[in-house]
Amino acid sequence: MNPALKNTLLFLIVALMIIYTGFSQSWNTALVVVNMGLISAIMALGVNLQWGFAGLFNVGIMGFVALGGLAAVLMGVPPTPGAWSAGGWNILGAFVFAIAAIAAIVVIRGKMVPGWPRAFVVFALICAGFFGYRALFDPGVVAIEAINPALTGNLGGLGIDRGLWVVLAWPVGGLFAAAAAWVIGKTALGLRSDYLAIATLGIAEIIIAVLKNEDWLARGVKNVVGLPRPTPYEIDLQNDPAFVDRAAGYGLDAVTASTLYVKLLYAGLFTVVLVILLVLAQRALNSPWGRMMRAIRDNEVAAEAMGKDVTARHLQIFVLGSAICGIAGAMMTTLDGQLTPGTYQPLRFTFLVWVMVIVGGSGNNFGAVLGGFLIWFLWVQVEPMGLWVMQMVTSGMADGSALKAHLIESAAHMRLFTMGLVLLLVLRFSPRGLIPEK
């Protein structure tokens, strides 16, 4: 069978599985799977850029996704009245001061001769800088968090909430993630490959910790709800007689029709983003730049001997890949309508995307997209399947036995096990994935 036919068939099979969900469960469920599948496919594209093109191991996807979500919040929520005058300038001043202090320390360190005096001066300056920063920062935070803490207590954002303009938050999410990736890449790239893994693991946890605890930024675990969305609200559609009439024309009641309509609009928007990114990624893959990247991946020493700046290229592609994850994160937060830092877990946002890339086929953009849809579908369906298996296994046991209750209760944890197993099996027996690199 020729590869093109096989790949089309693979995509068709996944599409059929989702359509089957539509018939057997509900079309709403199927569309939820499609929408998250589209977002997952974009994340997988980003990771494929890093791993498939360049062989960089990033385990901090969760952090970049969450930063994208933060962008959606900051672009969407209206500014809190009085927050800027109360403490916003303080916080901004603290950040400017911190950057200036770091720059000053770097300059002074460069001017002095190495040795104990220099170490002492640098250490003293760091301490002084830190306390200066806190002296500016703390009063600002206290003032902002005191403003109507039950409802706001945060700085607020730009308040872009008009129709399609909301979509502007998505590229901004990419920029946020890119900035964080640049800092990490600058420190950890060029060292041994596992150092990048550990550094990204750390930054992801820290970004989540910041989002959970800095209430002035995005209300922390209190969540900002009701983010603006690019689509109309269901309730408005249900109150619109023209829409209700049209829905009745298709034989649907207004509630179902409105939820389906909104989800379809999202699916359309996400598809546009996915197609743009996919085209760009395909062009990059087949360009001289893409060939250089693969050359670096396959043999760093040889590429370096040919005059390629390996570390700079790695930094470039690491930032690009993370930016794509940030875009996906912003899209997801817009879809959910809220940012809930408590739900960001490395398993769901880092590990699952890795499984998508490896199962789909690392190094192949279409593979990543296929993996995104397939694994997301499995992820949603494994839990009911696990429960079903457990009920089969325990059907012979007496009702009310402790073991039976325990087994059924722990069926939910089978997801971790299943995904780990899928990853190991694919790595071992089919390391090139479903749609291998050409």
Next chain:
Amino acid sequence: MDFLNAIIALLNFVVVPAVAYGSQLALGALGVTLIYGILRFSNFAHGDTMAFGAMVTVLFTWLFQSWGISLGPLPTALLALPFGILGCMGLLLATDRVVYRFYREQKAKPVILVIVSLGVTFIMNGIVRFIIGPDDQRFADGERFIVSARTFKEMTGLREGLAIKTTQGITVITAVVVVALLFWFLNRTRTGKSMRAYSDNEDLALLSGINPERVVMITWLIVAALATIAGVLYGLDKSFKPFTYFQLLLPIFASAIVGGLGNPIGAIAGGFVIAFSEVTVTYAWKKVLTYLVPERFEPDTLVQLLSTDYKLAVSFLILLIVLLFKPTGLFKGKSV
């Protein structure tokens, strides 16, 4: 000005907890560094290996408790520890046989092994959650304190109390014993020497007739013991919750890298560096300072450099600084 009370407060809130935590990190980092030295990859599954060993120990502890066996003032978990180690050894040897050996024979790149270890992490995590559930489990029993704050105050008549928990005492003593045994093994026995030779230069070790599979097997056995002990001590000191062990990965890796990956002495030093920085940076210094400065200058804030929620950030910052300025670590580790 009251130096004595200040020192006691410092000991009670900073030094004692940091020493205990540092010992736990050091044991964890020793496991990571041994795997790195012998098998040459960063084992992301180490946190969950600790969780698995600790889980087996917890289950045996409950069994012994139900039989009415106890160690008097010491926690029953110490009695269950050998069984936990055996269980963990079984798991690691099985994992090596089923998973890692294939890639070793293929001479796969280290980064592939890291991804594989990530897969193993989630399988182990799934097993642990499947067996014992994701919730907090308490299994510490016996005497709670060696010295409680109240008895210390009564004994000395000071305003500040010094409390040393039994688990903290046990942690430090166990860690010292384990580290002594490990170094004796690595430096004095034939097998230990062959392990170090293999770690230093694989080809040369093969030429001198060292059996690599045996070295690898013994490494896994030692790592299983270290991980279980570290996991149980951490669980006794805080509490056993599967997810926290995954989060321990960052401080453990930070310890191993700060000390120099592949270097056992470095792992221990790194563990204490990370533990002390974490505790000192997130401790509210107000109490100590009020004893030290004249009344007029008493701080009106908590004098806490970072909130405790940012513990992870401390390990991470130290990690970044070390990566920037001294990528081989404080003690010369490997830099492949």
